[in-house]
Amino acid sequence: MLTVFGTVALDTTRTPFRTETRILGGAATFASLSASMFSSTSIVAVIGSDMPAAHIGLIRSRGIDTKGIVTVQGGKTFHYDSSFDYDLSNRTTNKTELGVVAGFDPVIPGEYAKSDFVYLANNDPKQNIKILEYFDSPKLIVCDTIEFWIHGSRDDVVKMIGRTHGLVINDNEARLLCKEANLSKCAKKIISWGSRFVIIKKGEHGAILFTSEGLVFPAAAFFLDEIVDPTGAGDSFAGGLLGHIARRNSLDFSTMKEAVIYGNVMGSFAVEDFGVHRLLAIQKDDVEARYLKYRNLVQF
Amino acid sequence: MLTVFGTVALDTTRTPFRTETRILGGAATFASLSASMFSSTSIVAVIGSDMPAAHIGLIRSRGIDTKGIVTVQGGKTFHYDSSFDYDLSNRTTNKTELGVVAGFDPVIPGEYAKSDFVYLANNDPKQNIKILEYFDSPKLIVCDTIEFWIHGSRDDVVKMIGRTHGLVINDNEARLLCKEANLSKCAKKIISWGSRFVIIKKGEHGAILFTSEGLVFPAAAFFLDEIVDPTGAGDSFAGGLLGHIARRNSLDFSTMKEAVIYGNVMGSFAVEDFGVHRLLAIQKDDVEARYLKYRNLVQF
Numbered sequence: 001m002l003t004v005f006g007t008v009a010l011d012t013t014r015t016p017f018r019t020e021t022r023i024l025g026g027a028a029t030f031a032s033l034s035a036s037m038f039s040s041t042s043i044v045a046v047i048g049s050d051m052p053a054a055h056i057g058l059i060r061s062r063g064i065d066t067k068g069i070v071t072v073q074g075g076k077t078f079h080y081d082s083s084f085d086y087d088l089s090n091r092t093t094n095k096t097e098l099g100v101v102a103g104f105d106p107v108i109p110g111e112y113a114k115s116d117f118v119y120l121a122n123n124d125p126k127q128n129i130k131i132l133e134y135f136d137s138p139k140l141i142v143c144d145t146i147e148f149w150i151h152g153s154r155d156d157v158v159k160m161i162g163r164t165h166g167l168v169i170n171d172n173e174a175r176l177l178c179k180e181a182n183l184s185k186c187a188k189k190i191i192s193w194g195s196r197f198v199i200i201k202k203g204e205h206g207a208i209l210f211t212s213e214g215l216v217f218p219a220a221a222f223f224l225d226e227i228v229d230p231t232g233a234g235d236s237f238a239g240g241l242l243g244h245i246a247r248r249n250s251l252d253f254s255t256m257k258e259a260v261i262y263g264n265v266m267g268s269f270a271v272e273d274f275g276v277h278r279l280l281a282i283q284k285d286d287v288e289a290r291y292l293k294y295r296n297l298v299q300f
Numbered sequence: 301m302l303t304v305f306g307t308v309a310l311d312t313t314r315t316p317f318r319t320e321t322r323i324l325g326g327a328a329t330f331a332s333l334s335a336s337m338f339s340s341t342s343i344v345a346v347i348g349s350d351m352p353a354a355h356i357g358l359i360r361s362r363g364i365d366t367k368g369i370v371t372v373q374g375g376k377t378f379h380y381d382s383s384f385d386y387d388l389s390n391r392t393t394n395k396t397e398l399g400v401v402a403g404f405d406p407v408i409p410g411e412y413a414k415s416d417f418v419y420l421a422n423n424d425p426k427q428n429i430k431i432l433e434y435f436d437s438p439k440l441i442v443c444d445t446i447e448f449w450i451h452g453s454r455d456d457v458v459k460m461i462g463r464t465h466g467l468v469i470n471d472n473e474a475r476l477l478c479k480e481a482n483l484s485k486c487a488k489k490i491i492s493w494g495s496r497f498v499i500i501k502k503g504e505h506g507a508i509l510f511t512s513e514g515l516v517f518p519a520a521a522f523f524l525d526e527i528v529d530p531t532g533a534g535d536s537f538a539g540g541l542l543g544h545i546a547r548r549n550s551l552d553f554s555t556m557k558e559a560v561i562y563g564n565v566m567g568s569f570a571v572e573d574f575g576v577h578r579l580l581a582i583q584k585d586d587v588e589a590r591y592l593k594y595r596n597l598v599q600f
Contacts, residue, residue: 297517
């Protein structure tokens with residue numbers, strides 16, 4: 001089983017073409033919806049009583065175990081309000097309302113403790129470290145982080161990396177975290193903190209996997225003509241990555257490389273519609289078809 | 301035969317680690333040295349009498365036909381002085397001395413007229429259009445351009461694109477030329493001006509080939525741990541691209557895709573040492589070995 005810990009949120013997303021208010025979002029939502037295409041997935045998160053039951057119903061509709069979602073009565077769900085510019089590549093944060101996420105003391109349902117695979121989505125690194133106590137002995141723990149935590153809690157981010165096996169991170173955040181421009185040097189530094197591998201996501205430019213054995217795998221992004229909403233691409237990438245690894249139950253380099261491609265594939269679906277719409281519309285066959293299409297696209 | 305038209309220059313290149321003064325450079329130099337690994341190559345350029353004969357000897361040492369290099373007695377060779385920042389990704393132009401390149405009226409040795417393949421390296425688009433009159437009926441004409449000409453002579457750049465078959469261009473220059481952020485839309489616009497294909501180079505992120513039939517090929521860059529001098533990467537890319545197409549004498553999509561990878565390979569060699577040093581040090585076997593290494597690197 002794969003357990004995902006992170007935010008289940010309400011997003012207000014504004015593009016020059018359309019605005020959607022308080023739709024279902026959050027790192028754990030995207031990651032678990034994506035992972036559920038590959039393996040049995042459960043989710044740990046905290047929400048307020050303002051979260052519509054129908055939203056959680058959408059997550060459950062994909063077979064995801066939502067027993068780990070804690071509702072704080074009278075509390076406010078994490079709300080993220082952001083705007084994209086005309087070419088949908090730069091996002092501006094308008095408002096981040098942590099709500100019940102602030103100071104959440106994570107617990108997990110007992111049966112999650114046996115999870116072999118754990119994904120710590122972008123979240124307070126202290127909470128991410130804390131929740132690890134509840135798991136018996138996962139084969140693979142992967143984490144993510146963002147600028148907000150790197151600025152505010154860099155020491156905890158580094159500590160979290162040392163307690164996990166792999167890091168998935170954006171290029172600019174890797175540079176910020178490592179205080180180093182060259183991505184290869186960033187990867188080496190992160191690995192020196194105790195990680196077995198790092199995947200640096202480069203948005204429309206794809207991703208690069210670096211391992212502690214010195215192996216490297218650069219992958220071009222799946223090519224899309226039109227992007228509707230980039231929200232959740234990175235989390236969907238991580239969900240596809242972890243989901244495929246869990247499905248294969250293997251950590252060898254060839255599985256890891258496939259997992260990076262499945263990550264690209266899931267990220268490419270996520271951005272084709274607003275919020276989680278596209279992830280909820282696709283079936284397993286669509287994922288495999290796009291994987292083959294990608295393979296064909298990059299083959300020479 | 302492949303004929304390359306462009307600058308044979310003196311470069312002063314400053315990195316935070318080393319400065320080299322008035323070394324052999326220029327778009328046509330890099331492109332022809334790169335292409336010479338694949339096919340018989342000739343070069344058309346203008347230089348001043350300040351160009352050391354030994355520099356031209358280096359070009360000739362790779363079997364390149366230099367009869368098309370015109371020397372203007374008493375004239376000054378094109379000199380480009382630039383500095384790279386600490387991570388070698390941003391270049392600042394310190395000085396551009398056009399010298400004998402300004403107002404050059406290009407001519408070609410008669411035997412070049414039968415060239416099947418022509419590469420118009422970054423150069424005044426008016427000169428690029430003019431020189432085409434001298435060729436009988438090339439199977440493939442590819443051009444490049446840079447910010448300088450897009451700012452100063454955009455109409456001529458668009459006209460040049462309409463007179464040639466393919467364009468090789470940097471991502472930021474494509475955006476500037478097309479007044480459009482999305483690279484796919486840039487490619488469509490360039491193709492609407494009469495090009496059969498566009499290759500958008502994205503530096504460390506690789507390149508994307510777009511064809512007028514709507515085919516797309518994204519390729520990750522060859523992964524390098526260390527870059528010494530990025531000068532000439534794009535021109536070496538174009539040389540490898542054209543060289544492989546000339547060697548195969550084919551324009552089908554599978555040859556084009558291979559050519560993009562050979563372009564990446566040649567660009568990756570160019571940046572491993574200052575100026576043209578690395579291109580002069582490698583042999584054909586090194587090129588094929590790196591092509592296979594690349595194939596192995598990106599395979600999954």
